[in-house]
Amino acid sequence: MRGRFITLEGGEGSGKSTLLKELAARLEAAGKTVVCTREPGGTALAESVRNLVLHPPAGQHWSPMAEALLMNTARTDHLEKLIRPALERGDWVLCDRFADSTRVYQSVSGGVSEDVLKLMEGFVVGETRPDMTLVLDAPVEAAAERREARAGTADTFEARGHEFHEKVRAAFLRIAQKEPARCVLIDASRPVDEVANAAWTAVQERLDIKAPATT
Numbered sequence: 749m750r751g752r753f754i755t756l757e758g759g760e761g762s763g764k765s766t767l768l769k770e771l772a773a774r775l776e777a778a779g780k781t782v783v784c785t786r787e788p789g790g791t792a793l794a795e796s797v798r799n800l801v802l803h804p805p806a807g808q809h810w811s812p813m814a815e816a817l818l819m820n821t822a823r824t825d826h827l828e829k830l831i832r833p834a835l836e837r838g839d840w841v842l843c844d845r846f847a848d849s850t851r852v853y854q855s856v857s858g859g860v861s862e863d864v865l866k867l868m869e870g871f872v873v874g875e876t877r878p879d880m881t882l883v884l885d886a887p888v889e890a891a892a893e894r895r896e897a898r899a900g901t902a903d904t905f906e907a908r909g910h911e912f913h914e915k916v917r918a919a920f921l922r923i924a925q926k927e928p929a930r931c932v933l934i935d936a937s938r939p940v941d942e943v944a945n946a947a948w949t950a951v952q953e954r955l956d957i958k959a960p961a962t963t
């Protein structure tokens with residue numbers, strides 16, 4: 749049986765990577781084989797593209813169209829070499845960001861038109877749409893504080909201003925509202941365990957997982 753494909757989306761600092769680990773642990777405890785991955789990236793070639801996109805040479809900037817193509821190039825490799833084979837084996841794939849992030853980041857602030865992005869997504873993703881997408885929503889200020897608390901230097905998207913992050917948040921909210929059959933909106937302003945419990949409940953309900961036996 750084909751495995752399940754779950755994507756985590758939301759702005760920088762909303763808690764995607766943290767939640768991914770929590771969910772993976774619960775799925776494994778429920779007996780699932782879990783593959784954790786991320787975008788852009790997930791394969792050797794896609795990780796090289798990630799570095800090119802998120803950390804372009806000093807003073808250089810990709811246009812939104814070039815960025816969209818690079819994201820989809822990385823996604824193609826990721827789908828071909830990692831995601832589809834894992835799903836065919838019956839594994840559960842948890843992916844930190846996926847196509848919704850391209851819809852959001854490459855269209856905000858005068859980027860690529862949503863129609864063009866949708867066409868690209870159709871070609872690249874095809875039938876491999878996520879079974880479920882957890883959209884993490886938190887106030888921009890809270891996410892910014894978390895990003896600051898986290899070590900490391902800001903990438904090309906993280907480094908943008910408040911207004912940009914507000915637009916990103918609104919765009920993710922719109923996707924969640926427009927596609928309720930796929931998306932679950934999670935209030936990510938709560939403590940980690942509350943966020944994880946809410947997400948886990950949604951996964952169990954929607955993807956029909958029995959709670960692990962307690963003795």
Ligand SMILES: Nc1ncnc2c1ncn2[C@@H]1O[C@H](COP(=O)(O)OP(=O)(O)O)[C@@H](O)[C@H]1O
Nearest residue numbers: 760761762763764765766894898938939940943
């Ligand atoms: N629910 C939460 N409450 C408080 N801090 C959190 C929460 N979720 C994550 N964090 C912390 O905030 C920072 C950003 O979280 P992270 O999971 O890396 O976000 P993302 O992957 O969405 O950018 C990390 O330092 C993480 O430990």
Ligand SMILES: [Mg+2]
Nearest residue numbers: 764765766844
């Ligand atoms: Mg992360």
